[in-house]
Amino acid sequence: DIQMTQSPSSLSASVGDRVTITCRASQDIRNDLGWYQQKPGKAPKRLIYAASTLQSGVPSRFSGSGSGTEFTLTISSLQPEDFATYYCLQHNSYPWTFGQGTKVEIK
Amino acid sequence: EVQLVESGGGLVKPGGSLSLSCAASGFTFSTYGMNWVRQAPGKGLEWVSYISSSSPYIYYADSVKGRFTISRDNAKNSLYLQMNSLRAEDTAVYYCARIGPTMDDFWGQGTLVTVSS
Numbered sequence: 001d002i003q004m005t006q007s008p009s010s011l012s013a014s015v016g017d018r019v020t021i022t023c024r025a026s027q028d029i030r031n032d033l034g035w036y037q038q039k040p041g042k043a044p045k046r047l048i049y050a051a052s053t054l055q056s057g058v059p060s061r062f063s064g065s066g067s068g069t070e071f072t073l074t075i076s077s078l079q080p081e082d083f084a085t086y087y088c089l090q091h092n093s094y095p096w097t098f099g100q101g102t103k104v105e106i107k
Numbered sequence: 108e109v110q111l112v113e114s115g116g117g118l119v120k121p122g123g124s125l126s127l128s129c130a131a132s133g134f135t136f137s138t139y140g141m142n143w144v145r146q147a148p149g150k151g152l153e154w155v156s157y158i159s160s161s162s163p164y165i166y167y168a169d170s171v172k173g174r175f176t177i178s179r180d181n182a183k184n185s186l187y188l189q190m191n192s193l194r195a196e197d198t199a200v201y202y203c204a205r206i207g208p209t210m211d212d213f214w215g216q217g218t219l220v221t222v223s224s
Contacts, residue, residue, distance in 0.1 A: 001169070032208065036152075043202055043214035044144075044152060050209065087152050091208065094166035096142075096154040 002026050004090055006099025012107040019075040021102045023088035028068050032092035035064055035073045039084045047086075048073065078104070109133040109213045111203045116218030123193050123222070129186040129203030129215060137161070137181035142206055143188050145199035146217075155201070156188065171197075193222045 003026040013019050023033065031051035036044040046055050048064035051071055061076045075082055083106055088099040115127040129141070143155040156177040157166045165177055176189040186203055200217040 034206075034212070038152070043204075043217060045214075046206075046212040049212070053209075055212065056210065089152075089154070089206075091206065094157065095168045096157070098152045098154065101151040 001095055002029060002090055002093060002097055004088055004097050004099040006088055006102055008102060009100060010103040010105065012105050013078050014107045015078055015080055017078045017107075019078050019082075019104060021073045021086055021088075023066075023071045023073075023099045025069045025071070025090055025092075029090045029092035031067045032090060033064075033066075033071050034089045034091070035062075036087045036089060037082075037084045038087065044087065075104075109205070111205065111213055111215035113201060113203050113215045113218040116201065116220045118221045118223065119193055120224050121194060121222055124189070124191045125193065125220060127188040127190070127201055127203075127218060127220070131184045131186065131203075131205075134205075136179075136184040139205050139207075139211070140164075141179065141186045142204045143177060143186075144202045144204050144214075145197075145220075146202070147196070147199040150199075153199075158186070190220070193220075195222050198222045 005024045033051045034046050035048040038044040047058050047062045052064045063074045065072050085101050085103045087101050110132045112130045119125045140159045142157050158177045174192045178187045198221050202217045203215040205213045
């Protein structure tokens with residue numbers, strides 16, 4: 001099974017900060033990775049697919065990069081509505097696996 | 108508009124069984140693979156199972172293999188998850204999700220399953 005190691009598990013940041021979250025895969029997953037945002041009590045919402053393509057309707061301050069085993073989600077200028085938990089998901093091979101999540105909190 | 112509506116959650120004793128359903132609308136259900144994803148209280152997301160559009164391909168997480176069965180009825184636009192031999196660690200919100208490699212990404216609102224004596 002492919003393990004997804006996500007870091008950090010949590011971070012504190014201020015509005016306007018640049019935030020970076022990383023996922024590392026235990027083996028090559030090409031670009032078969034998505035990034036999700038989840039707010040309390042809500043279903044996850046995908047921000048990025050194919051590692052670097054912005055989902056329709058998602059603000060351009062979100063971006064993704066990487067391929068193979070190293071992936072990054074970047075929020076260029078954190079906004080109040082971005083405080084949430086973020087997950088990566090690999091869909092290269094079954095069983096699909098999520099990263100452990102990164103909780104982005106207000107500093 | 109794509110809609111996925113889960114039902115069937117509730118309280119069940121350890122060792123018991125429960126069947127979840129997901130009613131799909133707003134798209135041609137029979138042409139899409141579907142997933143179940145769960146989230147234990149205060150924990151992260153865990154992918155549970157996948158079934159292909161016409162059911163020949165089925166996959167499970169190791170944590171549920173042999174206890175859970177995914178199925179679908181394309182005539183009824185419905186996805187199911189039969190859960191047997193339930194354990195406390197199966198307590199979670201269960202989401203029905205259509206997750207594609209490109210634009211497709213739709214989730215239901217989730218249904219809570221609580222396994223407790």
